[in-house]
Amino acid sequence: EVQLVESGGGLVQPGGSLRLSCAASGFTFSNPWMSWVRQAPGKGLEWVANIKQDGSEKFYVDSVKGRFTISRDNAKNSLYLQMNGLRAEDTAVYYCARGGYYYVSWGQGTLVTVSS
């Protein structure tokens, strides 16, 4: 059974940093592209970033470029999102998703709240 388990969310002040992690199991993690997708409270879905199998290609939505970094460790079956310079508008549930373009599997999400 495919499992994606996010962690690392929490309350952070504007300008602060957080690192999200996603532990994957039930599939060969090194095979697919992986992504982060977020959902602000009561709002729709927004693609954040995706990363190629070997980490050689990464793409971001404009609103996070230069502030967020996606990475992966295939030996540890883990996906990461380093978030710096956090803003109130980054407040959302962050989902780890299997796939680079459409998303076959999703984690349950981790809530990031940016507030003073």
Place this chain on the structure above:
Amino acid sequence: EIVLTQSPGTLSLSPGERATLSCRASQSVSSSYLAWYQQKPGQAPRLLVYGASSRATGIPDRFSGSGSGTDFTLTISRLEPEDFAVYYCQQYGSLPLTFGQGTKVEIK
């Protein structure tokens, strides 16, 4: 950026009825790279359809997707109680990947 507009915002129907959800793109979606997801309260989204018309693994055949270019449709042939949820379309033909704002299918 391709903007996806879903209509209607809310669809009020009874179990057993047919649901037709629309997703219109601001420009052509290349190679019909369009997906549909279902999301229930407090849950992660679930992939229903990719490639505009291919059902994902384990998705019942009452769900069907169609369309090309700028106009896409998700049809639920006969609504089951578990189908009442929010549905999102998503294009993956060009970056940035974008989602529609969602259509809520509620019990009438």
